[in-house]
Amino acid sequence: MNKPKRVVVTGLGALSPIGNNVDDFWDNLINGVSGAGRITHFDPSQFRTHFACELKDYDVTEHLEHNMIRRSDPYSQYALVSTEQAVQDSGLDFDKMDPFDTGVIWGSGQGGMYTFEEEVKNYADNDYTPRFNPFFVPKLIINMAPGLISMKYGLMGINYATVSACATSNTAIMDALNYIRWGKAKVMITGGSEAGITEASFGGFSAMRALSQRNDDPKTASRPFDKDRDGFVMGEGAATLVLEEYEHAKERGAHIYGEVTGASMTADAYHMTATHPEGKGATKAMNQALNDSELNAEEVDYLNAHATSTPVGDISEMKATVNVFGDKPDHLTIGATKSMMGHLLGAAGAIEAIACIKAINENIIPPTINTETIDEKIPSSLDIVLGDAREKEVDVAMSNTFGFGGHNGIVVFKGV
Template structure:
């Protein structure tokens, strides 16, 4: 008999807000987090804007010693995890620390540290000038390690990497470990700090990102006929997953239940999604079947939809394949129109959006989309421009990543 798994804590650090409350308010209000990059001079790049954090000071959260030995992606993880742990309200003193784990995700890890250290070495005319913190700061598992150290959690502890499906991979693994009885509580999610010259430059050279430098706030426009690429975002999302019986016994607030999750591979292309969405469709169907549901039961689908010409349509094709040409009543949206694309952290903050839609019975809008791509059937129902009051009992979150990774998670009202 598998254990039931529920969400008892949430934490968010996003371009729309530095906590869950502000993030959700601005999502519902339809605000854009995009603006010209301030982190460095991006004037020579094809894309010169991104969705950066706003009014955020890391020194309000971490001391000098912690800052010295952590990369920005780990710092973001610690802040989001702190909020989620506090929100969940569990007490370590009343638990076996080996019953609490961390499964965290990051697509790039310490890109900022790696870039800075290698550049510093090159400037030193070949003389070794690497920091002793270089390796510990940039390796991608350090966020989970530091969450463990900071809180004294001694259970399962590792990191998932599956490009932009990373957070959903982490959530899925946490779900599976808890329902198998290998943990009572797991802090999971993802963090990314990709607004650096190398990261922006690399994606720019691929022409994967929008180049609407004169109008950043309207650049991310999923499903729109004039979409021209994604907008980079940064931040972190954290969720506390917990054994249902354990949560009930301690009187925890339960946001929703995780009922199903699945991963498949496209086995198609390094960076492009399968045009027919074959792998995505199978992952969606498996997650629904595991949940004991069908696509007709899904009230809100937060699509991966990054605003790329190929990717958005392949995901639509996957949805049509799952529906087997039946009428789809699911309300479709993409919060990336506001947050940008947080790469390995995208799934985590979008899971939070899905969970909050269940809690509040409101679906956030997809902004900037004015004319749907004519290849999209007019029978599909999108939430555009304004948030929608809607009964949401079941919400599904899609994520896909370079390398053909497809990760789907289903949430249900308890």
């Protein structure tokens, strides 16, 4: 059997609540800038929670032509914007490549929520007359984002979407990694996008009491690990990674950010929305990702925790962390970037992958902001970066994601 091919990252793109490109995103991340504020997409006063992490200073007309805007949902538009950044960053010239050598695997937890909500409202407002937009279904379906990316660049290789709730992007990255490893592609565009700050989606999460209700001070609402945390803060945006077979990248002189060494997924098989209380599935996934990477737990320098700031989820994740790394790991530093950019749901893994890759390149670990008193159920021996970013040599970073349905997705990155 041939040895699996090495896979590296050669392009990055980001559209986030704290920056509309990778540089701005990273600068605000390491400076502890919160992206939370009162919702502007609609009047949130009817719900328990009134705030979220929305995109800022973003005008889609500056990025896409009118026909594309009219025919696509914002989640697909976000995907196209971040992917254009990543492709430019990679320096790839697809006109000089076999179109079947490059594929797209994209993730979104909800897909075209804006479109769904708009069309159903219009249907109701017109006395239930069936006057649906002919683009309703194409705009709605989750696989349209990778489809549109392939059409824009003429990419004829592997193309599909993944859905595993908030583990979605890591699922997409894992699949893209494996297709290159197996020699089925030379380049894969992967990542995730979410445009779920709509009345229907937001209202659903609010009804579940999954969201923080700290309306008097939104910027401090996302407080992972804190004893007074009361739920997550919803975010929106997209992030793209260009993955490339190592030799292919090396031959063309590409800038290599790092290597994707391994990934894994497991299921908790426990509850529709809650994580396993002992982190059983997460523990297995983290260990499998390390085995897939041919790395030991002691070699991981940075854990980008899923850490959504929910009472149950943060505890179970830290239990899994102790199961994998021990209760006194002197090498591991933990951070929760959702404290600043909120929870991008299906796009969370992709944007947090960029945080891991930048940490490796810059040797800086972003902080966990807003956390004042660590929950007593979390071992005090765990090294969690609080308040300010920390300079530290980072060679290996692990990114955790967990989703409704019991999905656990872990990806490991390493410097080259």
